[in-house]
Amino acid sequence: MKHITTLFILIIFALLSCSNTPASQNNNSKAMTDPQHPNNPYYSRTDTAVLNVSNAEWKKVLPDSIYEVARNKDTERPFTGKYWDFEGLGTYYCAVCGNALFRSDSKFGSSCGWPSFFEALRKNSVIYKSDTSYGMSRTEVLCGRCGSHLGHLFDDGPPPTGKRFCMNSIVLDFEPDKHTK
Numbered sequence: 172m173k174h175i176t177t178l179f180i181l182i183i184f185a186l187l188s189c190s191n192t193p194a195s196q197n198n199n200s201k202a203m204t205d206p207q208h209p210n211n212p213y214y215s216r217t218d219t220a221v222l223n224v225s226n227a228e229w230k231k232v233l234p235d236s237i238y239e240v241a242r243n244k245d246t247e248r249p250f251t252g253k254y255w256d257f258e259g260l261g262t263y264y265c266a267v268c269g270n271a272l273f274r275s276d277s278k279f280g281s282s283c284g285w286p287s288f289f290e291a292l293r294k295n296s297v298i299y300k301s302d303t304s305y306g307m308s309r310t311e312v313l314c315g316r317c318g319s320h321l322g323h324l325f326d327d328g329p330p331p332t333g334k335r336f337c338m339n340s341i342v343l344d345f346e347p348d349k350h351t352k
Contacts, residue, residue, distance in 0.1 A: 207344070208269075210231075210232050211232040211233065211267075212232065213232065213267075213268050213317070214267075214268055214269045215268070215269045216264055216269040216271065216346075217269075218269070218316075219270065219295070219316060220316070221315075221316055221317075222268055222316055222317045222318075224317065226242050229241070229242050229267070229319075230242070233267060236341055237266055237267065237341055237342060240320060240339050240341050240342050241266070241267045241314075241317075241319035241320055241321075241342050242319060242320070243320075244304075244311075244320040246322075246339060247285075247339045247340060247341050248284075249283065249284025249285060250284040251284075251340075252285060252286065252339060252340025252341060253340045253341075254286040254338075254340040254343055254345060255284055255285050255286050255340060256280065257286065257345070258275075258278075259275060259345060259347050260275045260276075260347060260348045261274075261275050261345055261346050261347040261348045262274055262275070262292070262345070262346050262348075263275070263278075263286075263288075263338075263343045263344070263345055264343070264344040264345070264346065265314040265316065265317060265319060265321070265342065265343070265344070266341065266342045266343055266344045267314060267317050267319040267342060268314060268316045268317035268319070269316075269344070270296065270314050270315060270316035270317065271292050271293070271296060272291060272292055272296050272297060272314070272321070272338075272343070273288040273290075273291060273292055273296070273336070273338075274292055275348075277289050277290045277291075277292075279328070279329055281328070281335055281337070283335075283337055285322065285337050285338060285339060285340065286337075286338050286340055286343065287328070287335050287336060287337050287338070288335075288336040288338065289328045289329055289330075289331070289332045289333075289334055289335065289336070290331075290332050290334065290336075291336065295315045296314075296315050297312050297313060297314065297315050297321065297336075298312075298313045298314075298315050298318070299311065299312060299313070299324065300313060302323065309323045309324075309325075310323060310324040310325075311323055311324075312324050312336055312338070314342075319342060320339075320342070321336075321338050321339065321342050321343075322336065322337045322338035322339050322342075323337050324336055324337070325337060
């Protein structure tokens with residue numbers, strides 16, 4: 172009986188010690204080994220759970236250039252981002268958390284200097300917020316998973332939506348389609 176009690180206590184202790192890891196890190200163990208995001212435990216291309224991470228924590232895990240756009244709503248200069256005129260086939264992800272945002276078949280050349288898309292990948296990929304900064308009335312586009320600033324939405328895009336998601340390249344990651352033979 173004494174051995175069973177000791178075993179039971181050891182099992183409970185093991186279970187309790189495992190629960191000290193935050194849930195967001197448990198779901199993102201892949202991110203810890205992702206060579207492109209080695210310091211960001213919240214990055215996952217498969218987890219779609221909404222993150223509630225403080226700006227102080229993001230500041231610790233993100234490069235300064237990404238942090239400034241994603242969390243401080245900065246904007247990269249036009250015609251300077253790596254994806255503004257990029258034509259690869261694949262999927263665009265949030266560079267902050269890995270959330271799938273856009274497919275390349277919704278990207279179009281808008282000549283505005285930033286990558287533009289006419290629709291998001293799925294309904295919850297992005298969320299919208301009114302932005303009246305700089306004396307303008309615009310719609311801000313945020314990542315639906317981490318709430319990071321991606322860019323703005325305008326009503327001057329091509330069919331079928333008539334929308335232009337004007338995004339900052341620096342907050343996007345791109346993964347090319349895998350070609351099968």
